[in-house]
Amino acid sequence: MPLHIKASDQAGIQGNAIFDPVGTNEYIKAAFIHDSWQSNIPIPAPYRFLGTDVDFAKAGIIIEIQFSNYPFLLNNTLRSELFFKAKTEFVGYPTNLIIIVTKALMFPASNSTLYYEQAVNQLTALAKNKVFDVPIRLVGLFEQQNTIVPIIWTEYLSKRYSRTVNTRVSRECEIIAGRSARSRCLLRLL
Secondary structure, eight states: OOOOEOOOTTTTTOOOOOEOOHHHHHHHHHHHHTTOOOOEOOOOOOGGGGSSSEEETTTEEEEEEESBTTTTHHHHHHHHHHHHHHTTTEEEEEEEEEEEEEOOTOOOOOOOOSOOOHHHHHHHHHHHHTOOOOOOEEEOOOOOOOOEEEEEEEEEESSTOOOEEEEEEEEEEEEOOOOSSTTTOOEEEE
16 A cells, blocks of 8 residues: 655644545545445444444454544444444444554654554553453554655645545655654655
8 A cells, every 4th residue: 555645734844744544544445345345334323422434344343444533542442342242233244343443653643643552552451451342453554664665645625624635646755764763754755
């Protein structure tokens, strides 16, 4: 999968290359649909207070793509726990497993977005204290540091919250390691 990035509109880092959750979501959705996953499955009416839909489902597995703010991780896991315990069916199968996909800390991103390492810490603490019974698989999106990778650079019609693509071009980007293990990488467009 190419790395999807866009220009930041946040004060202090305006114009810097950051992770593009919209483009990444579109790519992942197309790939899952190609592999016969159902997408945007409505949550049954008795549980609509937890949201409108789940991202993907197939054969008892729910997949949630989690690139938004970190508190949504708990919403996704809590509602998945409810679906698991209530044996809620999506596409004809009761919920048996939740897979959560998120990006790694290494990618510069908007403020307060969840990253893989943070999700590991949260889910580990919850599992250690037996908060959830639903099996959870956490998947992190990473890339090799100090390499050149293909990217998709997208400019949206509106800088904030737009999903309407103005331009989208293939380019390359060098991923330069951060100064420490906890710092984000620098994405240098080529």
